[in-house]
Amino acid sequence: MMNLGIIKPDEVVKLLCARLRQERLSQQMTQAEVAARAGIGVGTLSNLEAGRSVAFDSVIRVAMVLGRLNELEQLFMPRLDSLDDILRYEQGAQRQRVKRKSDNA
DSSP states (O other): OOOGGGSOHHHHHHHHHHHHHHHHHHTTOOHHHHHHHHTSOHHHHHHHHHTOOOOHHHHHHHHHHTTOHHHHHTTTOOOOOSHHHHHHHHHHHHOSSOOOOOTTO
């Protein structure tokens, strides 16, 4: 597994799009089949596999079709390693905005 923390964002996009394409091929599905099941256009799927910008909703739809939604569910899970983390998370969930830091901080 590659350490995604030490590469550039465009390299992450290229890597993930290649993985997506490989997953589709390993399931022996054409772009047309995946697109139809995901409710998106073939061009959208082609753009996604090529690393071009598509709606995040399209990424989720394709992940669902390929049976890979569990990986996306882990994407922004809170890191709750202590009781303080849990309390801070619960308090943060009630707030709608983060306070700006002053210039003196």
